Amino acid sequence: MGGKTIINAAGREIPLEINGKPVIPFKGVGRHKPEGRKYAPLIPTCTDFPDDGNKLAGSLEEALLKCGLADGMTISTHHHLRDGDLVSNTIFEIASKMGMRDLVWFPSASFPCNDPLIRYLEDGTINRIEGSMNGPLGRFVSEGKMKGTAVLRSHGGRVQAIQDGEVKIDIAVLVAPSADIFGNAKGTGGSSACGVIGYAKADYMFASKVIVVTDNLVDFPCFPFEIEGNYVDYVVVVDKIGIPEKIVSGTTQITKSPDRLLIAELTAKFLDRSGILKDGVTMQAGAGGTSLAIAVFVNEILKKKGWKSRFGFGGSTRYMVKMLEEGQMGYILDAQAFDLDAVRSVEENPNHIPYPVFNAYNFHSKGNLTSMMDIMILGATEVDLNFNGNVVTHSDGCLLHGIGGWQNCLHARNVILPLPLFRDRIPVIVDKVTTLCGPGELIDVIITERGIAINPLRQDLIKSVKGSGLPVVSIEELRDEAERICGRPQKPEFDERIVAVIKWVDGTVIDVVRKIKT
């Protein structure tokens, strides 16, 4: 690298070119609006496909060959099988044997089970990953060992990049717990059920070629299908697409940590006393222990007041399912199911509805679900004095997490980040985030065990909790307290080399991650 750079609207220095393509710098929230028409996949002709609808290929290798796998192609996968996915690594194992070079892997997320891909990054089969990276894969990238530059996008940003042609998927390899010979597929049934497979929607609609891989071939029609067979080129049947106990957790659990419970309790109190909670309130919280505890506490308050939630947006868990089944929640709109109860519910309950991120987080869409939500509970590794948030890197600059839906969720009415003030000795409230993932203007409230900071842009919220007895302080006070306890951190040192870029939801570049000094 070391090429020309520019300062974007968030004040971050970014390159003009990444992976040989020009970069659009971040312009501010809601400023970048591409014009023209959406990217379109190749025009298929039905006469090229078997009249009997049978698109079965003998093996994944055969299907990849028939799709014309070639050097430099972009291969997409979805992450609904999470850490139990047995297929995505196999794609590159096959590609490596075929002698392919410089492929781009475009997953909706990666998991520890994908660590073996480091081998194919090293041997040149894969040029780069455009998607989330953590664990050993994150460290590999952070140490500057990946040939290309990683591109990190939110779930919505991924859908944006597919639609405006920024990423052209050559082959989408989509695992499906159930499918028929025509390629209709769903997330339930079989031994690898994951509930919903909504992350695959943009992939199957826009990829040049689509392969569905299943271990549970059912008679046509596979219904209700989430992947439409009309978009599918080949169907491959394998013994096993995933390891069930690693696909969903048996049961998700609320946290037992007294410190986190304290934060969860404080968050529920804040939502109550600020008047954000109301009859019909809509909320999204993740599957993390603290978020689940908040959902449980909030439900207790709703019950006490005789209120209900109109709908919740999943990641669904047994706690949400319980609310649905007890009549405390009208509907679950669901992008992914996190535990067995959630998988069962989506199959049984007509009010538990698969709802792809394509419909919830889509920048190139005529409106979105997230901006209609009342309460959004999110995490972060760091938040700074301007309420900017970081979710992708450790404070030492090492890639740690994907963006997930985090950036997209920032558009909800009330964005609440319950966070510890420090983790071990690492301050969470800092002067300036190591990596900027979300602009502070979209982050409303930081709730720590040692005080609540409300974004000055939200004077309405500040007023609403005056005299409520809640420990409201300024974000500077939180930073000071963190530094008083932990000491003032030194700046981590970086190399010049850019190892990853962080995209904003609109496709512009909001920040970059540089190689760590080892």
Add this chain to the structure above:
Amino acid sequence: MKKSVAVTGNFGPKVRSDCEITLEIKHTGGISFELNSKVKALYGKSIKSQCLEILKYFDIQNARLTINDSGALPFVISARLEAAVKEITDASGEYLPDMIPENTNSTTRERFRYSRLYLPGNTPGLMINSGLHSADGIILDFEDSVAPDKKDESRYLVRNALRQINFYGAERMVRINQGERGLEDLEYVIPHYVNLILIPKCEDSYTVAKVENRIKDIQERHKISNEVFLMPVIESALGIENVTEIARSGSVAAMAIGLEDYTSDLGVQRTFEGLESLYARSRLIVASKAIRIQPIDSVFSDVNDLEGLRKTVLSSKAMGFEGMGCIHPRQIAVIKEGFAPDAAEIEKSKDIVRAFEDARALGLGVVALGSKMIDAPVVNRAQRTLNLARKLGLLNDNLEDTNQ
């Protein structure tokens, strides 16, 4: 003959917010420093300069220092290093971190001691946020929760914790060891504004007097005079036999019963119903109430059984106990709620006090509520309940619910 290599602190896959320090004194070659830390990128430089400063303070010029760190806060690092220095040298003096102003307050004899959270004295990770859980007191423990070979180093950690951790208004208590070691423990905490000392397995007033004299002696040497209360823990048949004289010793503000050791001393099983300790508990309560100190119940050891805890607290309160020890933060709320007056109790007390005031305003000598006559002790008890509710923040000064 002192060893030449000291290893202090803790490090391992499950250890957080602590560090393990290996210090070897050398004769030549200056200081060699090696740091393995998850926070190296953020605090590597400051950890090094902190350690060099401490070694300089103790006049150590040649040494090999190795640190395995899992995010220890600065006061933990200095405690671990000072412990290592003291283990292998005759260095005198103390390397004291700043005393935070929040931890210099005194407490009163009468303050609530419903819930006291026990914290192992050599586990910094459990101490750091302990004050956030609204326990009336926190107990930094030197005794049963610290392994014998870690007892020396825990002194520096507890001392530094008293100076550096904000306990957010919880009473700062320390449980010392038994015997001579316990008296020596006092040297590390009395100069640092500890509020209350627990004397474990106390069996006679002589033991209390020894602790008290040592405290006075330390205070005179350090020219300080803040009040330090005592809470003897009665854990044996002999202790129960002597409980009245123990209660009478000067600075004793509360007495606790330790039922695990007591039942073991009796040679019986500890049961949920607690019939085997009924006499001991009653005796301790009466002895305490007779001279207006607080009787405190034993800890409830099953942290997962909150329902069992709730029942125990209610029967404790009904017997006359005024508090209980906690071994996990999640027990605190249950204990506080159990000991606090409940809604019905508060409402009834309000009615009684109002009836009394109305009658007085009308100049009536006899007060009646419904068909019941109310006499002075009843009114006094109602007043006490309302005062308690106010102090606990359940009522405001106008006797209105604060709606918590």
